[in-house]
Amino acid sequence: LRLRGKAMQQAVPKGQGAMAALIGADFAQAEEVAKEAAQGDVCSVANDNAAGQVVISGAKAAIDRAVEIAKAKGIKRAILLDVSAPVHCALMAPASGAMAEALAVAKFSAPCVPVVANVTAQAESNPDMLRQLLVDQVTGVVRWRESIEYLWNQGVTRTIEIGAGKVLSGLNKRNAPEMVSVNVGTPADLEAFVKA
Numbered sequence: 001l002r003l004r005g006k007a008m009q010q011a012v013p014k015g016q017g018a019m020a021a022l023i024g025a026d027f028a029q030a031e032e033v034a035k036e037a038a039q040g041d042v043c044s045v046a047n048d049n050a051a052g053q054v055v056i057s058g059a060k061a062a063i064d065r066a067v068e069i070a071k072a073k074g075i076k077r078a079i080l081l082d083v084s085a086p087v088h089c090a091l092m093a094p095a096s097g098a099m100a101e102a103l104a105v106a107k108f109s110a111p112c113v114p115v116v117a118n119v120t121a122q123a124e125s126n127p128d129m130l131r132q133l134l135v136d137q138v139t140g141v142v143r144w145r146e147s148i149e150y151l152w153n154q155g156v157t158r159t160i161e162i163g164a165g166k167v168l169s170g171l172n173k174r175n176a177p178e179m180v181s182v183n184v185g186t187p188a189d190l191e192a193f194v195k196a
Helices: 001-010 025-040 058-071 090-104 127-139 144-153 169-173 187-195
Strands: 018-024 043-050 053-059 075-080 116-117 122-124 156-161 180-184
Touching: 001 090, 001 127, 018 025, 018 058, 025 043, 025 053, 025 058, 043 058, 043 144, 043 169, 053 058, 053 090, 058 075, 090 127, 116 127, 116 144, 122 127, 144 169, 156 169, 169 180, 180 187
Parallel strands: 156 180
Antiparallel strands: 018 053, 018 075, 043 053, 116 122
């Protein structure tokens, strides 16, 4: 994780990349905005979080254009995000290469349960495929909406969000309203979870 974060941070000089959330846009609308805004720069969909919440990523100039284009197309809101790097887009290719190099020597075993890769929104158990999916995910679209729908359709009715915040649990409620999401972000949360 540290290597991934560092490589992503170093891939694009500070201030040259950006991300924006398109609130009220669906995936196709966000793709259309990104394509129109690119004008020779990198600009693409980075996260399909939920119906009506798609994030785009790329060169700062292109993202600035995308914000204006989204407004002109009647998308409810286009909000620049306070991020340190334009992740999940082609600008992260150097970080993808660093991940491929590091993961090539990492030992991978088959997981006890299949892993749903957010870059494919499908379950995977093959260690070699999981290794490749971790590399692909650096530049690929985070297909969160589809991943949660996939889990729900497989009979998963409860998820646990580990770490600070409740962003993913909030998105889960939008993607699978009947799914129960539990947050474990503090030692007290962990104790309560274990007791429950």
